[in-house]
Amino acid sequence: MGTLHLVLNAVTVIFIAATMFAAGLRATVPALRGVLADVPLLSLALVANMAVVPLLGWGIGALLGLPPAAFIALVLIASSPGGPFGAKLATVQRGDVVAGAAMQVLLASLGSLTFAPTANAVLKAADIGTTVSLEVGALVRTVALLQLVPFAVGLLLRRYAEPTARSWHPAAASVSNITFLIVLTGMLLGNWHDVVGLFGSLALLAGFLLGILAFAAGTLLASGSARRRTTMGGVASVRNAGPALAAIGLAFGDQPTVLGALAAILLSGLAAALPVSALLSRRRKAPDAAAP
Structure with a gap:
């Protein structure tokens, strides 16, 4: 089991770095500048992702009376914005792909810096009956190093060596997708008894509700066309697993119960967001990659 955890941790590091490197290779300075210049869109997205969704996680966990491990996993996920599948949901729903990708990265x-303080504040305020305290400084440094540095390298390559960036992006995206599946499978198989135990709890329902309500919050707290607003909903509904996995490794010693709950909540959240995006796609005739 120790060897499995070491391998899983190594693959997790690769997943986080590859995901952000691929995002940097895909991002452009004009697209990021466009999102930053749209003050209403940016302000609403920050409120939705940095404040509303973490509070939704807290509220859902408290309402359903989740056990500590599932509650912790739910809060960690809710506090971690910018999941890479958010940009993919923009494509699935035929939404504003450019704005979705830029907002996701x-x-x-930003989430690499805000995740630890947000999760720590919610877990302390929730008083779930167990002592939980994330080492904010260490976690911020770890997540920032694993996310910001690869993203910056990818962005610089896209800026100054665009042909290289375009040729490298498919491989980086493939590594990100494959390692994500390996990490998810490893969490499920390595903690299968804890995952099975969740079927008798409300953890799966909590993840599903978080996905639906986060989609609604992201859509309502957005500006622009209907395509852009639902794209922001998709971005809000899919959270970033990287910081949550780093937190479990640093603060919880890779506890099987928390890892199992995290895997189940991630899957149920994605199961909530995908059908909504597919339904939106069926109502739209053609992709609009640059809707205003």
């Missing part, structure tokens, strides 16, 4: 970058 921006939230992931």
Whole structure:
């Protein structure tokens, strides 16, 4: 089991770095500048992702009376914006792909700095009956190093060596997708008894509700066209697993119960967001990658 955890941790590091490197290779300075210049959109997205969704996680966990491990996993996920599948949901729903991708990488970058303080504040305020305290400084440094540095390298390559960036992006995206599946499978298989135990609890429902309500919050707290607003909903509904996995490794010693709950909540949240995006796609005739 110790060897499995070491391998899983190594693959997790690769997943986080590859995801942000691929995001940097895909991002452009004009697209990021466009999102930053749209003050209403940026302000609403920050409120939705940095404040509303973490509070939703807290509220859902308290309402359903989740056990500590599932509650911790739910709060960690809710506090971590900018999941890479957010940009993919923009494509699935035929939404504003450019704005979705730019917002996703921006939230992931900012989230590497805000994740630890947000999760720590919610867990302390929730008083779930167990002592929980994330080492904010160490976690911020770890997540920032794993996310911001690869993203910056990718962005610089896209800026100054665009042909290289375009040729490298498919491979980086493939590594990100494959390692994500390996990490998810490893969490499920390595903690299968804890995952099975969740079927008798409300953890799966909590993840599903978080996905639906985060989608709604991201859509309502957005400006622009309907395509852009629902794209922001998709970005808000899919959270970033990287910081949550780093937190479990640093603060909880890779506890099987928390890892199992995290895997189950991630899957149920994605199961909530995908059908909504597919339904939106069926109502739209053609992709609009640059809707205002």
